[in-house]
Amino acid sequence: MTARRQPWPSADGARTGEAGAAPRAREPDLAGLRRRLAAAVVASDAPDAVFALSRHGHRLVHTGGTAPPPPNGRALPRYEIGSATKTFTGLLLAHLVQRGDLTGGETAAACLAGGRRPGPHPVTLAHLVTHTAGLPALPRDFLPRALPAWRTNPYGRYPAARVVDAFLRHRPRHRPGTRWHYSNFGVAVLGHAVAAATGTPWEDLVAGHVLGPLGLTGTALRAGRPGADAVGHGKDGRTPVPPFDAGGFPSAGAVRATPDDLLTFLEAHLDPGATPLADALTAVHVPVLRRGAGHRHVHTVAWFRHPTDGGPMYFHSGATLGQQAFLGFRPDTGTALAALCTRRFRARDPFIAAAYALLYEQ
Template identity: 75%
Template sequence: MPSDESRHPRAAVTTAGPAPRVPSPESPPDGPVLERLADAVTASDAPQVVFALSRYGRRSVMSGGTAPPPPLARENLRYEIGSATKTFTGLLLARLINSGRLTGGEPAAPLLDRGRPAGPNPVTLAHLITHTSGLPALPAAFFLRGLPAWTTNPYARFPEARVVDAFLRHRPRHRPGTRWRYSNFGVAVLGHALAAATATPWEDLLTDQILSPLGLDGTALRADDSGLDAPGHGRDGVSPVPAFDAGGFQAAGAVRATPHDLLTFLEAHLDPTGMSPHLAPALRAVRRPVLRRGIGHRHVHTIAWFRHPTDGGPMYFHSGATLGHQAFLGFRADTGTALAAVCTRRFRAHDPFLSAAYALLAQE
């Protein structure tokens, strides 16, 4: 059993990191910020937890958890961010559009099957990233194929070829662009379509266009034997879970990164020109609404983020989960705030982690 000491936040770091060069009011006292972060860490109730907040470039990081501290500092480990990977994929698509290599209106099927006609109502790259392609959350064949590894690594049993084949065989029930349905399947297909359109492997495309320009050298697309990957845990917070293998769903969930890299990624959205001039147009593009749905159009989406209103302005965010990790990424331009939160416990009913992260950013 972990000691009582290991259950409480143990490390606080406040630094001036690679910060947005924006007009900054006087930084708030560190004490209240760290206190709110510590409360969120404790509330998350997970083996390893890190809440990393940047406000006008001043970083405050709090870590803790129910397990003993790992050999490396928690904030220096890489964490699986699951579906929050889609924010990287959305930015990649925006970058390729801005550079003139794509328009977003390209039908996906002809890219993945040369010579195939697009048809009268094709699924386009824009449909795939905005979850309006008509594709389900996962291919029907995924469940049967992944069942033998359902509690360990089901995605690893569905490689790229199976994802593409399932897409080419699928017949949507609704015309693309008419209904919203969140789809890991659709964004996975988008990743393969982008690779086909650019004749560049997915990993190289994301690295060259996004990771390297932002200096994200603490970010990877798969686990390795470096000792940098934080081990995941099941719903009980004790049972170990193998490192996540995204299989053919890389674009939908493969990214793993340190909290500091995630903050750098978010800070670039707050100050596009100062952080990365070449990516600036794409960083601005992923903040623009492209879809409004629900009663009164209350649900607003960009090609990378969910967007909710606050008293001061919009809040952009995306969460993610694997079988052993959870993550929350978000930022607010009105307060110059970015928040990257990660933990190593599988999501369970009434899980406190995401609600603590969302509330922290909303209240900032």
């Protein structure tokens, strides 16, 4: 599978216009949306499910589940969003590039190894964020280290220093930039490389450049006090699992956020000009990679991008040991969707199918 990378980063006006068509101005059918949200919650078949939707600024939230609701309800806790964290990391990188702090062309090994001379085909930050660095999904020695705590804390057994060391020792099979392969490993390395290049921990970068400017006060990068975070469950939908510990992979999966904050994050993508991150939010709409037969699969710096009858929809899903998330938005209809549930599915996932269909049909 080959990957054709367009130049990144770019804020070219014509390409930006392609990705961010003006929303259709029409009054939303709120009653119909409520019915669709309720049906999606039921279809998710999870202990707790939250479907939060924004349509032209009108917010609707429907919750439910197969378990009794928590004391404070289902809409208030923070939920683990797993790999959807990468949308925050991609936005952070785009912002640092727009500011001139980075270019995206920095060599990851040089950032992480104190000026180490790169080889003939170095892995850059742009390769890492677009999953074209030639890295596997996880480091080669991840499984044997994680296996003793596979159901409780697998990522926590693989710390940051080991992620960096595994990257510096890795020899890609393919030249960076030539093939796409989704990689938690790669985005974890990206977080550590950006931190090294800026002299600031990734967590502080995200807090200072993304969470603060967007007013995301209900978003955190670590587990909080009891009751602040939703409790995840295994695939049986009954067995609670511990809070997720991202270990050395925070930039690939550490974010936990309230449904309200996630809608605010997505609404910022629908109206970048109303935020302090306008240029970066615009940049992450731009296609940078096309792959597959006929280049049907389109990616931006932070999002998967699929076509609809009215225009493109942008989305990213994620999962931890006991929770799942689906984030997406459609500029053509002014719609944003944050869907969350406290159950980890393994096959024929009804939650992701329900969330994708709901956004696609808007």
